[in-house]
Amino acid sequence: MTDYGLDLQFGVFLTPSSAAPQQAVDLALTAEDAGFDSVTIQDHPYQPRFLDTWTLLSYIAARTERVKLSGNVLNLPLRPPAVLARAAASLDLLSGGRCEIALGAGGFVDALVAMGGPRRTPGEARRAVEEAVDVMRALWDTSERGGVFLPGDFYPIDGAKRGPAPAHPISIALGALGPRMLDLIGRKCDGWLPSLGNVKGGAQALPGLNAIIDGAARGAGRDPASIRRYLNLSGTFASSRTGFLTGPPESWATDLAELTQNYGISGxxxxxxxxxxxxxxxxxxxxxxxxxxxRSR
Structure with a gap:
């Protein structure tokens, strides 16, 4: 049971419906006005019912002033990391430092293969994500001289020029639950972004998963508290509490505070x-x- 002591951040997870193109934009503005810290968009490039996530994020960036922007999570197999790194840096510069990255190894494999993406084993997908993190970080790092040279099985880089540097240090979170991906988060990433509904065992399983991240972080000489733990959530407002995030606003607040105090969630x-x-x-x-x-702190 751990509270990592980070400031709390609140975001929305919006549907990029192509049938109602302005809906997500209007909801992003609502979220900004209501005090949210971030707007995130699900990413399914193979789904014609959805707008392209990166295009939508760019459009929302132009319409908003304060909220941070991120995919939730970006489909890495259909978004090459070298190009994504330049796109993210560009959006960060244009938005005044409001772009963050959250990556996924790629679900719905048949659909992404139909779009020309690769079919990978779980082990290959994990190694591809790790290579992608290294590629993006290297291209953003303009403090080094010369090009980027990164041999790899999935995303080899052979002399690519560095830059542009983003307006702020862009964080990279992963949406993952497997132990090897959690190990990668601890070693190299800035955040963990699972959906609670996908966590087998629910919130009670979070300490064990956090422990894998923490152990990997310490092994890499990192402070586990430097890795933010996000959680995708949903709930229902009601006049009385009947369960987790089902009840009046004050019961929601109690449930969320317990996630921070007992399970280390700060996003x-x-x-x-x-x-x-x-x-x-x-x-x-x-x-x-x-x-x-x-109060608890």
Missing amino acids: FIFATDDAAEIEEIGTTVLPATKELVA
Whole structure:
């Protein structure tokens, strides 16, 4: 049971519906006005019912002023890391330092293969993600002279020029649950972004998963507290509490504060396309949760 002591961050997880192109943009503006810290967009490039995530993030960046922007999570097999690194740095420069990266190894394999992507084994997918992290970090690092040379099985780089440097140090989080991916997060990444609904055993399983990240971080000479633990969540407002994130705003705040105090979660990303729910979370749940955590600390 660990509270890593990081400041709390709140975000939304929006659906990029191509049938209602302005919906996600309007919801992003609602979230910013309600006090959220970030806007994230799911990424399924093979799905024609969705807008392209990177295009949508860029458009939202131009319409907003403060919120950070990220895919949740970007489909790495269909987004080559060298190109993604330059795209992220560009968006970061244009938005005043508001771009962050969250990567996934690529689900729905048949669909991504149909789009020309690779079919990889779980081990290959993990190694490809690790290579991608190294590629992106190297291309952003303009403090070194000369080109980038990174031999690799999936993303070899042979003399690519560095830059542009982003406006701020872009963080890289991974959406993953396997032990080897958690080890990678501990060794090289800045954040962990699972969906609670995909965690076998629910919140009670989080300490064990955190322990894998923490052990890998210490083994690499890193402070485990430097790695932010995010969680994709959803809930239902009701007049009385009947379960986790099901009840009035004050019960939501209690549930979220316990996730911070007992399970180390400091980033809450709410999957919702309901403007009223976004406003309720931002104006009532967000400040109440921060107050509860501040008291406990």
